[in-house]
Amino acid sequence: MTTQDQQSAQEPAEGQALAAAGGLTYPLAPGYRVKVRQGPSTDFPVVRQLAEGARVQIRCQRHGQRVSGPYGTSDIWDNIAPGQYVSDAYVHTGSSGMVAPRCTS
Numbered sequence: 165m166t167t168q169d170q171q172s173a174q175e176p177a178e179g180q181a182l183a184a185a186g187g188l189t190y191p192l193a194p195g196y197r198v199k200v201r202q203g204p205s206t207d208f209p210v211v212r213q214l215a216e217g218a219r220v221q222i223r224c225q226r227h228g229q230r231v232s233g234p235y236g237t238s239d240i241w242d243n244i245a246p247g248q249y250v251s252d253a254y255v256h257t258g259s260s261g262m263v264a265p266r267c268t269s
Contacts, residue, residue, distance in 0.1 A: 189219040190242075190255050190263075193234035198254045204228025204241035211248050220244045220255060224267035236260065243267050 192198050197216055201208040205228050214220070222242045226249075230239045233253030240252035240262060257263045 189221050190257050191219050192217070192250075193254050193256065196234065196254055198250050200244065200248045200250055202247050202249070204249050206231065208249070214250070220250065222255070222257075222264040225252065225262045225264050226267040 192214060195216060198214045198218070200211045200214060202211055204226050207229070220242065221244060223245070224243045225240050226243065227239045228241045228249070230237055231251040231253045233251060235253050235256060238251065238253045238260070241249040242252050242255055242264070243249055
């Protein structure tokens with residue numbers, strides 16, 4: 165394995181560590197005011213709504229209801245604060261998979 169291959173292999177883990185440490189934020193889809201919910205489904209109550217152009221810090225992620233948005237259809241929900249989730253379909257993470265640790269509770 166070359167040094168470049170080793171660096172590429174390490175990047176996702178480093179990105180996850182940054183996300184977990186709070187150093188990484190992701191932009192919401194342009195032109196959207198995204199609803200923040202108490203849990204990983206549209207069945208949960210809305211806690212607040214994020215402004216257009218906002219960026220979010222993803223603390224952890226979990227699977228929940230499938231939602232279609234500007235970045236495709238996803239069942240991944242991003243936890244941005246205790247009891248606050250947004251659908252990953254509205255967050256530009258650059259990945260169709262998880263970019264942060266799984267939520268434990």
